[in-house]
Amino acid sequence: MSKREMIISFNVSSLALVALVLAQFLFLATCLPDILAQVHHDPMLGNGREALEIIIGGGALLLLQTTKTALPLLLLLRGFICDTLNSLGEKALAGVKFNGFSLDGPDLNLDGFIDELPDITVFHANSNSFKGAFPLKISKIKYLYELDLSNNKYSCEFPYEVLGATKLTFLDLRFNSFYGMVPPQVFMLDVDVLYLNNNNFMQKLPDDLGSTPALYLTLAHNKFTGPIPKTIGQAHKTLTEVLFLDNQLSGCLPCDIGLLNKATVFDASRNLLTGPIPQSFACLAQLQILNLANNQLYGPVPELVCKLPSLGNLSLSYNYFTKVGPECQKLIHKKVLDLTMNCIPGFPAQRSPAQCHAFFSKTRSCPDEGSFSWMPCNAKSRRNSLELSDSITTSTGSKEPSRSYAALHPHRL
Numbered sequence: 001m002s003k004r005e006m007i008i009s010f011n012v013s014s015l016a017l018v019a020l021v022l023a024q025f026l027f028l029a030t031c032l033p034d035i036l037a038q039v040h041h042d043p044m045l046g047n048g049r050e051a052l053e054i055i056i057g058g059g060a061l062l063l064l065q066t067t068k069t070a071l072p073l074l075l076l077l078r079g080f081i082c083d084t085l086n087s088l089g090e091k092a093l094a095g096v097k098f099n100g101f102s103l104d105g106p107d108l109n110l111d112g113f114i115d116e117l118p119d120i121t122v123f124h125a126n127s128n129s130f131k132g133a134f135p136l137k138i139s140k141i142k143y144l145y146e147l148d149l150s151n152n153k154y155s156c157e158f159p160y161e162v163l164g165a166t167k168l169t170f171l172d173l174r175f176n177s178f179y180g181m182v183p184p185q186v187f188m189l190d191v192d193v194l195y196l197n198n199n200n201f202m203q204k205l206p207d208d209l210g211s212t213p214a215l216y217l218t219l220a221h222n223k224f225t226g227p228i229p230k231t232i233g234q235a236h237k238t239l240t241e242v243l244f245l246d247n248q249l250s251g252c253l254p255c256d257i258g259l260l261n262k263a264t265v266f267d268a269s270r271n272l273l274t275g276p277i278p279q280s281f282a283c284l285a286q287l288q289i290l291n292l293a294n295n296q297l298y299g300p301v302p303e304l305v306c307k308l309p310s311l312g313n314l315s316l317s318y319n320y321f322t323k324v325g326p327e328c329q330k331l332i333h334k335k336v337l338d339l340t341m342n343c344i345p346g347f348p349a350q351r352s353p354a355q356c357h358a359f360f361s362k363t364r365s366c367p368d369e370g371s372f373s374w375m376p377c378n379a380k381s382r383r384n385s386l387e388l389s390d391s392i393t394t395s396t397g398s399k400e401p402s403r404s405y406a407a408l409h410p411h412r413l
Helices: 003-008 016-025 033-039 052-067 070-078 136-140 160-164 184-188 207-211 230-235 255-259 279-283 326-333 353-360 369-373 379-396
Strands: 080-084 091-097 122-124 146-148 170-172 193-195 216-218 241-243 248-252 265-267 272-275 289-291 296-300 313-315 320-323
Touching (some): 207 230
Parallel strands (some): 146 170, 193 216, 241 265, 248 272
16 A cells, blocks of 8 residues: 555544534534634645534544544544525535545445535535445425446446435436446436446446436447437436446437437447448537447448537447548548448558458348438528537637546546
């Protein structure tokens, strides 16, 4: 164990003790100005918005005796945030941020802890060792808007208790070992961010996937199966980034994906998807990243897709595409389009003729093949989108990095 880990990481056999301490001093934690004045400029203690006034009432002494060292205590105290929560100007414990604290212990669970914090708005605990039961009373926390339990040690089915937290706008359960099915109600939570990647969920994508109001949806690195549901087009008002990569999705790409006119990132790489790319993808005028690599897609690469105005990364490698036109070849020269390991005659780094022959010797088709030529936008709207994209790129100078791809790393974003 490194020196840093020895300092920061400490074992807590149960958070019940912490909950007891909180119960003792929560009513005293009124962010007294004189206390904050003493610690405001202390680099170890942090700034005045942190609820370091928890030291009132002897709670700090009890925790200090438990942890046997002052530094973990100070780290723990820094994780509490005090704020004004009502019109009367009363202070309360408004948030918990234990990101990267490496809290560990055989009984480290939320039950009996988070439900003792009735006024919190955020609970962030990335990179700890929380496990076990979820609190049944989580639905009683009326201001809870953000719940981050990513990169912990949960190994159980999806925690249905979360569904009771109807005020959530941010739900992050990535990098655990949740398994089984994701209840369809999850996709009806009024969240902006839904991160479920890097677990062991195994099921068909639910038909009502498109009901989600999420802007950022990551289902990557699980075991989701079946086709991408057509209802995904219903999320066109909100869905901005969606990651399906590294699952076991199959079937053909639904043309309804072309309705996602706010999408900037669409990644369904490393699956078992087949069929051609629908022409409707040419309506994804805001798309910056399209990754369909490592599938079983075939046919020509649509020229209109290669003309998407914001496209900066188009990865179609390790498929069975057979033809590219001049617009797509321009993207290859710009190193925007990757078509390695396909079946395009005369192109370098392609599959062997034997591989291509073996693939095409089997009859392949998609249901409703007529839909692959459907265009939900017209030429005028595509032209307007091109002009808008040019103006946005000129004014900003660069595009923002993807939040969803950042979620593929275990530590807090």
